[in-house]
Amino acid sequence: MVAAVEITNVSKSYGDVEVLINASLVVEAGTTLGLIGPSGAGKSTLLRCINHLETIDSGTIKVHGEMVGYRREGNRLFELGHSEIARRRAGIEMVFQHFNLFPHMTAIENVMAGPVYVKGVGKGEARAVAMEHLRAVAVENRADFYPSELSGGQQQRVGIARALAMDPTVILLDEPTSSLDPALVGEVLDTMSELSGRGITMLVVTHAIGFARSSCDDVAIMVDGGIIEQGPPGDVLVNPKEERSRVFLRRVIG
């Protein structure tokens, strides 16, 4: 069976700074993987390379067996044109640390935007579906409010609804609770846990170790641009193989 996300020996530099060094990661379809590690390890960058918001210098990234940003001709990889990349992004959605809701649209318009403009769904039908998604994340009573009128937790849940409205097979979550008030983190984590039970492939960059332990099928530790451990949370968090993992875990868990 083809893995949902397959990252093989990916490297990337910004000028002289090496951000990703031979990073490799496999996420099986339908599972939830928590990606943890110290700040600056390259976790967000790796995530953004998966849906080609960032380019890579070497290695390959495949989503359901297909590369998002490149095509292969013999031994060479060429970056694809923008419209083709946009098409390939269709099944991959992202939830952001700073929510990135469209401020000039209401909550429901945000959720409708993808289906209406990318998939060409009619506005009436899209509105009904969007309402369902908002109900699923418990924000339906705020459907006609603007993002500026919502709390952080509500905005992030709208962000999740917006991603879900596109019926993705893979959802990438980039530190989804890091910008939230501690009191609001719980409601978003609950939403995410509920999602992971539905069979969508989820890749979550997070600092919430508790979530990684309780809701993830796999956990990967990333340090200094590379993945040093990957496995079920019971193994990685309790009995890590690498010394650097132990150092990191000692700091966050104690």
Added chain:
Amino acid sequence: MKTAESLGSESSAPVFTEPRRYGRWASAAGVLLLSYLIAKSFYTNPFIEHSVIGEYLFHPVILGGVWVTITLAVTAMVLATVLGVILGLMSRSSNPVLTGINRAYIAFFRAVPLLVQILIWGNLSLFFQRLTLTIPFTSITLIDLDTNDVMTTFVAGALGLGLHQAARMSEVVRAGINSVGRGQFDAALSLGMQRRQVTFLVVLPQAMRVIVPPAGNEFISVLKATSLIFVIAGGDLLTNAQNIAATNLRVLELLTVASIWYLAMVAIATAGQRLLERRYSKGYSGDQTSTSPIRMAVQKVSAWLQR
């Protein structure tokens, strides 16, 4: 035990009271007094003949000038905005040909004085006697026109003003686009939107908040810059007023007539700008209460009347 005459009731909570703003009332009175004195000195000036102002305020030549000024300014501004958006988007392209064109355009059209640009368009036939569009390597002619037939004063003025203004608008648009956070691009792209959709559905609507105020300023500049068509015998408001004054020597009176009309046009343009600003601020929180002195005065008076 307090008596009934004592101040304040012991049973009710203190009431929130607006402070008596003596400083504000005094400064308001001062400003009004100053305005009155300035207006009075204009009104009682022996060199200004008020009947002449009244006589020419709705004179057909003046009204014709107002019409030319408005239509020319609006046409030029529409041209400038469309071209400015295209140029502004070009400036953010990764294609060096596009950024090069953008830079060359701005460098040229911002530098050459507007007067010269209008003069050249108006006398374009000195350079190109006919305007033709042919398909290269064939003898098929799509367009063949006499330059002087095409270049009326209106067309020349609109081109001169519009192309010059497009260079300025391009920078305004660029600033607007830059003001939209990177995260907005990320979110729109990750939804699978094509780049054109990202530009027109997500980025430009947000950029408008930053674009509208300086664009409003630019429009008002264009309204006044229309007077430069005097150099190609154009008939805008200021030129017509000055031409009348050249015949009857009533220079100050005619300029006052022109100024009154400019004040009216700019006031309407400003009101339109405020409406646009409000429309593009949907969804943005922030203190929206206006401190317009007229509205507050009306509120105070009606509150006082209702007492």
Added chain:
Amino acid sequence: MRRSRRTLIALLAVFLIVSACGDDAAAPQAATDALPPATEAMNGELNALLPDDIRAAGAIKAGGPVTEIPAVYLEEDAVTRTGYMTDLVNAVGGLLGVEIEFTDMPFASLIPGLQRGSIDMTLTISDKNTHHEVLDFVDYLGNGLGILVAAGNPNGFDSLESLCGHTVAALAGSVAVGVVTEANESCADPMEIKQFPGISYAQLAVRSGQAEATFGPGATLGYVSANLEDGTVFEVAPGGPYTVQPDAFAFLKGNDELRDAVQAALQRLVDDGTAARILEKYGVDPGDLYNPIPINVTE
């Protein structure tokens, strides 16, 4: 209470500053290019005619633009004033025993300048009877109007009527505009009259084809047709001269002493032939000189 007192003092200060500022935004640049003319020595009799304040100041302030070829314009160094009006007024000043202080001002500033006294006379406003409510004119040259066309006169213009149905350029607000507008009323096929701010723009329009002819003062048209690129570009159409647009020095009404002094000096220049010589130097026909020098001849 302290806050409102400070506010009142600030307001008072602003008020005082505003009222202390005079009406002048900027003083006119007084370019003293008056050359002592080599023609006539100072004449005590004429000098006595001047009003006291001018005699005391030793100068007459004259205003006008510097773009009226060949009347008032700049030499190639772009600094020295020349032209027949310039030379004439300098000769007048020499006779009266005063300097002429020139100020470069556009048309719109001339009347306000006279009214507030920053200039005493204007050089380039032609005599028009509608102006006589406000100004007195000392006329010296009966400048007839003419039609300027491209060399070869392709449209064959020879009269005002022949301009019907064509595009005519004229100098904004001049007598010429009035004349050609009036002629337009009896045209079956109307003229399109375009008003330009100066002769340079009007002749550019004729060259580019935006206009088919220019209607304006004969002296100017003659000079342009004879001198531009050795006379190969323009020519004066036959059938002139039309209405006269007299060259004159203009004074604010009521300024009789200065007006009469200038008139007397001009008369002297006509009588001894100096005026004729000055005009000939610029290719203007001295036969158009008025003799005697009238006041408000278009009344």
